[in-house]
Amino acid sequence: MFETAELGRKVDKKTFAAEEPKLHTALLEVQRTLREATFPVIVIVSGVEGAGKGEVVNLLNKWLDARGIQTYAFWDESEEERERPRYWRFWRALPPRGTVGIMFGSWYTQPIVRNVFEQIDADAYERELHRIVEFEQLLIDDGALIVKFWFHLTKKDQRKRLEEELGGKAASPQLKKFSKHYKRFAAVSERAIRVTDTGPSPWYVIEAADRRYRDLTVGRTLLAAIERRLQRAQAAHEPPGSKPPPAPLSKESALTVLDQVDLARTLSTRNYAKQLARYQARLRQLAWKAKQQKRNTVLVFEGWDAAGKGGAIRRVTAAMDARLFRVISVAAPTDEEKAQHYLWRFWRHLPRAGYVTIYDRSWYGRVLVERVEGFAREDEWLRAYQEINDFEEQLAEHGVVLAKFWLHISTEEQLRRFKEREMIEWKQHKITAEDWRNREKWEPYEAAVNDMVARTSTDYAPWSLIGGNDKRCARVDVVRTVCERLEAALD
């Protein structure tokens, strides 16, 4: 694939001097328009050693307005990064809509390097590349423009360039190392480009031997890509043929997983106190053990309004040292969050090794409230099941202990609790007009919960459906389930 980047393409000084200022102006102009746009631009700078990736990054920073551009260099993983699933560092670095993010090194670097040095085998490498395809597709589905540059040099040119850089020490060990691995690196890189060179996210392989040619080509390619993306009206994303199943025919044909939750169970006050104390004591120990063993824990709470999420969460947190956990209450997204992919706000709060993050409502909003209320287009929430499964799979692969709860109550019990809330003064803040409106959509929500369980209850991240008509039962169930998940995971 690199044949076309070994042709001796060149630009002379005069042409460069004439073109460069025009390009600079055009880039600044397009960047101004971009500021109002609803999508981010992700520029990936990669290629062989000595091809001048650093020079290109500096040049882009020179050409573009600093207010709308951020550069991320992915050196070795930090302590902080190693403690979280690998893509966490990339999610952190994603540029907000309307801006340009330059990725110097990227999700490509580590898989390529590790395969070159045979730390991962061919199959593992393929899986990494497919993960990249999925990740980029997810960004593109969200509107992102991804421009991927690969800078290429022949072995001879690489040697020349590195000699320049290293001050002519032709026999230096670095030089030898690069020369030695040139062929293997080229083969491994070719595979990466081959698998990830998709229609919506193509690679631009650029001949880097002539600096003027390289620089102008980068600038003009980037300019053209952004201009074109700006011109394009927001494309209709609706996928062919995806459709939720037709409406049910009868009550019996409309059963959902929620109909199987036992709502009749109860627990006496005394038994409750005893059992809760027992499981909380266990959880206290387990949380410390997880800290020692550096296992991260993620707990997800979803459920009907007034189903008792808050109470259940408090019974969990009461059993843990306050330094070990964080509760993330998911309300409307912040401005900063709105400028990102919907999963971004959840990635940012992932716990570090040994810690616990509790999500009070979560990424499942995409397939629950956003689906039912029409805040997400159908193609968006249909796609979300896959996105969520990919996300949770990454957590599981990293060793994160994951428990997901749906707190279920009957519609009669909800009514009783709503009325109670209206009566009791200090509970009035907990009931709003929106709660009453949501209640009217009980059936579509039921269908959404059923689909959610059908599509996202996996081996590594099963759903626990908790009967919550009796709050005491529900709380004990939740604390016990958390214990069980931790016990199964810890040594």
Add this chain to the structure above:
Amino acid sequence: MFETAELGRKVDKKTFAAEEPKLHTALLEVQRTLREATFPVIVIVSGVEGAGKGEVVNLLNKWLDARGIQTYAFWDESEEERERPRYWRFWRALPPRGTVGIMFGSWYTQPIVRNVFEQIDADAYERELHRIVEFEQLLIDDGALIVKFWFHLTKKDQRKRLEEELGGKAASPQLKKFSKHYKRFAAVSERAIRVTDTGPSPWYVIEAADRRYRDLTVGRTLLAAIERRLQRAQAAHEPPGSKPPPAPLSKESALTVLDQVDLARTLSTRNYAKQLARYQARLRQLAWKAKQQKRNTVLVFEGWDAAGKGGAIRRVTAAMDARLFRVISVAAPTDEEKAQHYLWRFWRHLPRAGYVTIYDRSWYGRVLVERVEGFAREDEWLRAYQEINDFEEQLAEHGVVLAKFWLHISTEEQLRRFKEREMIEWKQHKITAEDWRNREKWEPYEAAVNDMVARTSTDYAPWSLIGGNDKRCARVDVVRTVCERLEAALD
């Protein structure tokens, strides 16, 4: 993921009797509209043993008009199928636009079964699943509607159903076998559904314990999916941000791989005769050896008009027994071919084990003439590089020996040949107004060839660029290259 298909969903007799005729009529009606549509419908019927997949297939055949429906049952691979890359059988079975294809067993069956019985490991299984995702995406990109049904039974229900079928022989070995593997089969299937349950190609997991519920749900789901797909206007397929690089700045910055082809070489008549005879003799032996070793061979010829493709092909075929090869001259697609994906017409002609197919022009038309003439939309030809690479990778994985030739001549030499053709009576049929028109688009074609080589010259399927100003040189080069490719591949 199967929790939602273990709920005891049912439809009573009366409801079924009322609904079934309505559904039948509606399906026939939608099928009539479908006949005029530009897309095919692919229905995948899969699930656990005993769930009644056969009954469902029969029912769909009863409900739908036989003229627009075809059923394909993928039993064990035939001799004929085993001799070709594995997906060949599926390409053969794809329904033409405007019709419904029922896939009883499908691309899912073999990977699942082989993983259940540990004939392939987890990594290989993942690769298979990703291949499926890519295959289905390719069909969807081409407009296809894919409706995937998974029929589920609990272990208990499966036992009951199988006892019925096998006449109550509860202890029969078949029954034991299924029961024994139930759990493993469920886990492996769950993984398949999880990975391939994408937004545009979702799974419908259907509870199969109650036949009436199962049947009505299948019919209504299929009806809704087709109706919806029909309503949808042909979506704008344009992907975000994909764009060929900007126009070149100067001659030197516009060099392509074709500029590197040596056109000055010549060969004397005597040397030509000698060398040609030598390589043809070698090729004769190699072709027989490939037959013995059951290695399939695919040769692809592309090149400028009048570059000498026909002559080169004749020098290759002259060296082989006529029973061993077929030449496929790619002209305008037939009606039957137009009703399929553009790769379909090439899949159908793949050689069987030990044989040779020579494509005189090929699937590369998509990124050459269709790109330059605008017959394919930009998103279509941009996507095609990946599709073509996937296709050729499947050939390579199967062990097919693949050689791809671009016959290159200078524009002056082409002019000379065109004029010669016009002068010599028996060559006049070889030159048309279209040839002259194509000639005017030399530069865009050059750019297209360069991109084609950049994106599809791979390790397992490299491009050979043959200098053809001297026909003798070109012919010897081609025959020699075919020899070399065969020699490298054969024991």
